[in-house]
Amino acid sequence: MYRYDQYDHQIVKERVAQYADQVRRRLNNELSEDEFRPLRLQNGLYYQRHAYMLRIAVPYGLLSSKQVRMFAHIAREHDRGYGHFTTRQNIQFNWIKVEETPDILAKLASVEMHAIQTSGNCVRNITSDQFAGVAPDEIVDPRPYCEILRQWSTFHPEFAFLPRKFKIAINGAEEDRAAIMVHDIGLSIAKNEQGEIGFRVFVGGGMGRTPILGSEIRAFLPWQHVLSYVEAILRVYNQYGRRDNMYKARIKILVKAIGIEEFARQVEEEWQDLKDGPSTLTQEELNRVAAYFTAPPYETLPATDAKVEQLKTENKAFAKWIERNVKGHKVPGYASVVLSLKKTGVPPGDVTADQMDFVADLADRYSFGELRATHEQNLVLADVKQSELFALWEEAKKHGLATPNIGFLTDMICCPGGDFCALANAKSIPIASDIAERFDNLDFQHDIGDLELNISGCINSCGHHHIGHIGILGVDKDGSEWYQVSIGGSQGNESSIGKIIGPSFSAHQVTEVIDRILQVYVRERTEDERFIDTARRIGVTPFKEFVYATPIKIEHPAGEDAYA
Amino acid sequence: MRNIIKNKAVVADDWTVLRLGEEDTPDAVAVPEGKVIVPLKVWQQQRAALENRAELGVWIGSSERPEELKDDLSRFKLVAVDFPKFADGRGYSIAYNLRARLGYTGELRAIGDVLRDQLFLMQRVGFDAFAVREDKNIHDALKGLTDFSEVYSNSWDQKSPLFRRVQRGVGAEA
Numbered sequence: 001m002y003r004y005d006q007y008d009h010q011i012v013k014e015r016v017a018q019y020a021d022q023v024r025r026r027l028n029n030e031l032s033e034d035e036f037r038p039l040r041l042q043n044g045l046y047y048q049r050h051a052y053m054l055r056i057a058v059p060y061g062l063l064s065s066k067q068v069r070m071f072a073h074i075a076r077e078h079d080r081g082y083g084h085f086t087t088r089q090n091i092q093f094n095w096i097k098v099e100e101t102p103d104i105l106a107k108l109a110s111v112e113m114h115a116i117q118t119s120g121n122c123v124r125n126i127t128s129d130q131f132a133g134v135a136p137d138e139i140v141d142p143r144p145y146c147e148i149l150r151q152w153s154t155f156h157p158e159f160a161f162l163p164r165k166f167k168i169a170i171n172g173a174e175e176d177r178a179a180i181m182v183h184d185i186g187l188s189i190a191k192n193e194q195g196e197i198g199f200r201v202f203v204g205g206g207m208g209r210t211p212i213l214g215s216e217i218r219a220f221l222p223w224q225h226v227l228s229y230v231e232a233i234l235r236v237y238n239q240y241g242r243r244d245n246m247y248k249a250r251i252k253i254l255v256k257a258i259g260i261e262e263f264a265r266q267v268e269e270e271w272q273d274l275k276d277g278p279s280t281l282t283q284e285e286l287n288r289v290a291a292y293f294t295a296p297p298y299e300t301l302p303a304t305d306a307k308v309e310q311l312k313t314e315n316k317a318f319a320k321w322i323e324r325n326v327k328g329h330k331v332p333g334y335a336s337v338v339l340s341l342k343k344t345g346v347p348p349g350d351v352t353a354d355q356m357d358f359v360a361d362l363a364d365r366y367s368f369g370e371l372r373a374t375h376e377q378n379l380v381l382a383d384v385k386q387s388e389l390f391a392l393w394e395e396a397k398k399h400g401l402a403t404p405n406i407g408f409l410t411d412m413i414c415c416p417g418g419d420f421c422a423l424a425n426a427k428s429i430p431i432a433s434d435i436a437e438r439f440d441n442l443d444f445q446h447d448i449g450d451l452e453l454n455i456s457g458c459i460n461s462c463g464h465h466h467i468g469h470i471g472i473l474g475v476d477k478d479g480s481e482w483y484q485v486s487i488g489g490s491q492g493n494e495s496s497i498g499k500i501i502g503p504s505f506s507a508h509q510v511t512e513v514i515d516r517i518l519q520v521y522v523r524e525r526t527e528d529e530r531f532i533d534t535a536r537r538i539g540v541t542p543f544k545e546f547v548y549a550t551p552i553k554i555e556h557p558a559g560e561d562a563y564a
Numbered sequence: 565m566r567n568i569i570k571n572k573a574v575v576a577d578d579w580t581v582l583r584l585g586e587e588d589t590p591d592a593v594a595v596p597e598g599k600v601i602v603p604l605k606v607w608q609q610q611r612a613a614l615e616n617r618a619e620l621g622v623w624i625g626s627s628e629r630p631e632e633l634k635d636d637l638s639r640f641k642l643v644a645v646d647f648p649k650f651a652d653g654r655g656y657s658i659a660y661n662l663r664a665r666l667g668y669t670g671e672l673r674a675i676g677d678v679l680r681d682q683l684f685l686m687q688r689v690g691f692d693a694f695a696v697r698e699d700k701n702i703h704d705a706l707k708g709l710t711d712f713s714e715v716y717s718n719s720w721d722q723k724s725p726l727f728r729r730v731q732r733g734v735g736a737e738a
Contacts, residue, residue: 011712014713022681035681155716156716158719161682162653278718279725285727288734
């Protein structure tokens with residue numbers, strides 16, 4: 001993975017000093033809270049319901065075991081013993097004291113990490129495929145481009161105060177695993193007829209209040225021009241994006257308002273002045289960065305491991321885990337393992353300090369000391385020898401990280417919601433927890449098969465509900481929490497935005513609604529048809545009719561809810 | 565007279581910025597004598613009367629286009645860009661375009677909500693003068709210009725990105 005050189009170290013060190021001084025000036029009132037807010041946000045520090053939350057950048061999800069051990073340390077020393085992986089492949093800590101943030105950032109800097117631009121109206125952490133570099137369907141490894149764009153966007157002087165936040169994702173495989181269609185800029189690496197590498201560029205995708213898929217602005221952009229072209233897009237957006245209404249300030253609204261053709265024309269005009277200029281990437285620089293992402297010292301192994309095949313026939317639980325949580329690898333004899341952070345009873349994406357230390361050890365022992373965070377809020381060990389899968393599985397099981405549910409109903413994406421987030425209209429973790437409990441039975445989940453269920457506590461859509469096969473959105477109705485349900489959303493090559501099935505539900509009705517939706521699916525599906533395919537084939541109406549056919553009993557609030 | 569930051573130093577400055585009051589219109593507002601920085605619209609509408617003034621500056625609002633000054637830029641030795649709020653980042657692109665696309669070489673001054681923590685970025689896109697908000701300590705603000713000693717991306721001040729300027733680290737030594 002990428003390692004800092006003296007320049008990276010220097011820039012991050014100076015950032016820590018700059019930020020420490022900003023905190024000092026805030027604490028002695030030289031800076032007002034209004035002046036400090038955008039500064040701390042650009043350093044990932046949000047004020048939440050109960051405390052400050054610090055979001056740490058995990059560039060394109062890639063982590064070393066050393067970095068994960070530092071997370072464990074931060075969780076213990078500065079938080080309440082756990083952290084939360086986010087849908088931008090970052091990690092956040094929810095119980096941070098603002099006075100301690102300079103210290104935390106200094107500790108992060110010592111392991112080549114920072115919290116730069118993890119929030120604020122600037123270019124955010126660039127996300128990518130969690131299987132980059134190992135996926136069998138990969139065209140080109142996207143990580144060098146991610147790193148080059150990370151550096152370019154770090155403190156870019158012109159784009160620190162954009163109309164709104166700006167998210168870029170890069171995918172380099174046949175299958176889009178980076179949700180590029182719902183990003184402000186989505187880059188898909190392609191090869192042209194001459195075998196040259198470039199990007200198919202999409203712009204103006206996004207979720208939030210106005211969910212929309214990105215539009216293609218360029219079919220093939222040679223890789224040398226990626227920085228100048230992104231700069232041209234950002235310059236047009238910075239000047240013309242709306243600033244009068246924060247809900248209409250994302251680039252998607254601008255692209256929609258003037259149309260993709262006109263937007264493309266304006267970008268082209270800016271680009272003509274930049275093209276072939278100094279920001280043009282050189283082969284030397286690409287080679288230099290790519291050298292950090294060369295293959296680890298793989299052993300020469302048979303494509304399949306006979307012992308593992310035998311264990312699969314003998315041990316059903318192991319076989320199920322392999323089926324769901326172990327993914328293909330381009331090197332014979334190796335596999336990628338997804339460690340599920342979706343155990344029933346645990347908020348999706350949460351990891352304790354002990355688990356962090358444990359996964360760091362796993363990475364050291366089984367996967368060349370590296371880990372990846374996924375935008376589905378799980379962890380990946382990307383380079384595991386098949387012959388070691390059984391031992392790894394037994395260890396992971398003991399630490400609650402081997403739930404065989406990847407891609408199943410309980411592998412939910414879920415934002416922190418109203419329990420933590422000051423923006424949320426409704427809680428999301430308790431909904432995820434109710435659903436996980438109700439459908440905990442793995443045989444049932446197995447029968448339902450691939451199903452992506454995504455939950456957001458508000459329209460900001462951090463939980464990606466718009467692109468869930470089933471999406472749940474928390475809404476506020478007269479001061480109480482309600483949930484809107486949509487069907488038919490999808491990420492990936494056939495991205496789509498889900499359609500709302502009808503009036504919203506109370507928290508206590510949601511699991512029953514999901515159950516009814518699944519009943520319709522089971523009734524309507526053809527053999528081997530996935531939920532999303534059935535939903536696409538029959539549309540929303542049959543689901544809607546069945547869900548609303550009879551009243552859904554609202555259970556009497558119990559426990560703390562009775563006093564809510 | 566007030567202090568501003570110019571060419572990385574605190575200096576006394578005798579320019580005044582003309583801002584339109586609610587009752588004022590660009591065609592009718594009286595432009596005082598002396599060194600005045602007038603709004604772009606006032607320049608456009610009172611051009612005949614202002615054209616022969618020896619010391620005149622013009623300022624561009626964040627919602628205005630620098631291209632409107634394209635043919636006049638060589639007349640001015642001072643152009644200012646207004647930041648109505650420091651979080652309104654349009655002024656950065658206006659400044660960059662004034663320098664890079666329109667070739668403006670005179671003084672480029674940031675006015676309005678100009679604060680210490682933005683100065684480093686502002687100087688990068690081409691500003692060389694900063695009328696720091698008057699309730700702030702300008703000597704303290706001056707430190708903002710040196711927050712970083714190195715940068716990754718190219719802009720106006722540093723026309724080459726880091727990767728073209730220095731020999732950087734290579735390879736993944738563990």
